[in-house]
Amino acid sequence: MKKLLIQLDTDTYPATFDTVVAYDGGADPVLAYGGLTPDSVAPLVEGAIFTRAPKDKKNTAIFIGGSNVAAGEALLNAVKKKFFADFRVSVMLDSNGSNTTAAAAVAKLRTSGELAGKRAVVLAGTGPVGQRAAVMLAREGASEVRITSRRLESAERACRDIQVRFGVTAVVPVEADSHDARAQVIQDAQIVIAAGATGVELLEARHWQDNPNIELIADANATPPLGIGGIDMLDRGVERHGKIVWGALGFGALKLALQRACVAKLFETNKLVLDAEEVFAIAKEMA
Numbered sequence: 239m240k241k242l243l244i245q246l247d248t249d250t251y252p253a254t255f256d257t258v259v260a261y262d263g264g265a266d267p268v269l270a271y272g273g274l275t276p277d278s279v280a281p282l283v284e285g286a287i288f289t290r291a292p293k294d295k296k297n298t299a300i301f302i303g304g305s306n307v308a309a310g311e312a313l314l315n316a317v318k319k320k321f322f323a324d325f326r327v328s329v330m331l332d333s334n335g336s337n338t339t340a341a342a343a344v345a346k347l348r349t350s351g352e353l354a355g356k357r358a359v360v361l362a363g364t365g366p367v368g369q370r371a372a373v374m375l376a377r378e379g380a381s382e383v384r385i386t387s388r389r390l391e392s393a394e395r396a397c398r399d400i401q402v403r404f405g406v407t408a409v410v411p412v413e414a415d416s417h418d419a420r421a422q423v424i425q426d427a428q429i430v431i432a433a434g435a436t437g438v439e440l441l442e443a444r445h446w447q448d449n450p451n452i453e454l455i456a457d458a459n460a461t462p463p464l465g466i467g468g469i470d471m472l473d474r475g476v477e478r479h480g481k482i483v484w485g486a487l488g489f490g491a492l493k494l495a496l497q498r499a500c501v502a503k504l505f506e507t508n509k510l511v512l513d514a515e516e517v518f519a520i521a522k523e524m525a
């Protein structure tokens with residue numbers, strides 16, 4: 239029986255990245271739809287849950303993507319609301335690669351040093367990847383996770399969303415709209431993750447290399463200029479200036495393997511829901 243993945247994207251065009259990785263994860267075919275909202279998704283979910291016998295339902299699964307993680311969460315809730323009794327299929331949320339990218343970065347940092355009890359900063363952490371990374375750091379016991387934004391209101395909104403969705407209270411919003419301001423925010427931190435937009439530099443090397451407190455650094459941005467100057471996108475837990483550094487491609491291999499593995503898992507049962515917690519648990523096993 240064919241392993242059908244129904245890819246539901248909140249953006250106009252479904253992400254081809256997710257389509258390719260879905261095929262590589264064992265889905266075949268992938269049926270991709272864009273522009274979805276909680277109000278428009280019902281017929282697509284009904285087509286997934288009513289078409290196969292109970293023992294065969296595990297061969298149909300749903301993947302939710304798109305650039306806005308809050309919109310993705312809303313879509314996930316709408317999808318789950320349509321499920322009842324055994325009329326359900328496994329579903330995964332990974333808006334903009336948020337869960338798999340953050341999980342890969344934090345799982346790799348975790349192999350390089352202790353996270354519990356440490357102060358962490360997620361630079362430009364208001365996007366999908368940054369928000370998830372902040373949650374995962376907090377769940378690993380970081381004593382405080384600062385989320386920076388160029389605008390305080392954006393950082394506050396991200397922290398509020400995290401508190402509502404995950405009940406995590408260790409997140410702190412901070413406004414930092416320049417390299418120097420961000421350098422100030424990381425001054426007393428031990429862990430720094432850069433989660434800024436593609437091709438945006440957030441710090442130069444001089445802002446972190448002489449900082450005696452920083453122990454672990456990860457940068458998600460793989461497009462030059464990188465998020466953090468003075469590191470290499472291929473860095474795989476290498477030591478630079480006394481800190482352990484992970485570049486975007488350094489942990490990117492785990493991100494891709496993780497996304498494929500999660501897609502494969504969707505077809506093992508019709509009951510899985512893979513969101514931040516579940517994806518992070520799988521990442522920790524794989525790292």
Ligand SMILES: NC(=O)c1ccc[n+]([C@@H]2O[C@H](COP(=O)([O-])OP(=O)(O)OC[C@H]3O[C@@H](n4cnc5c(N)ncnc54)[C@H](OP(=O)(O)O)[C@@H]3O)[C@@H](O)[C@H]2O)c1
Nearest residue numbers: 335362364365366367387388392434435436458459486490
């Ligand atoms: N390594 C991997 O495997 C992998 C996989 C997927 C994604 N990524 C990368 O992960 C990073 C984060 O992804 P995302 O989708 O979460 O990012 P995003 O939503 O595009 O951007 C994150 C934040 O960057 C800030 N930002 C935008 N332009 C800026 C500027 N000019 N100066 C300073 N800050 C700016 C914004 O925060 P404010 O407006 O609040 O300041 C925004 O919320 C990206 O670089 C992406 O390419 C890596």
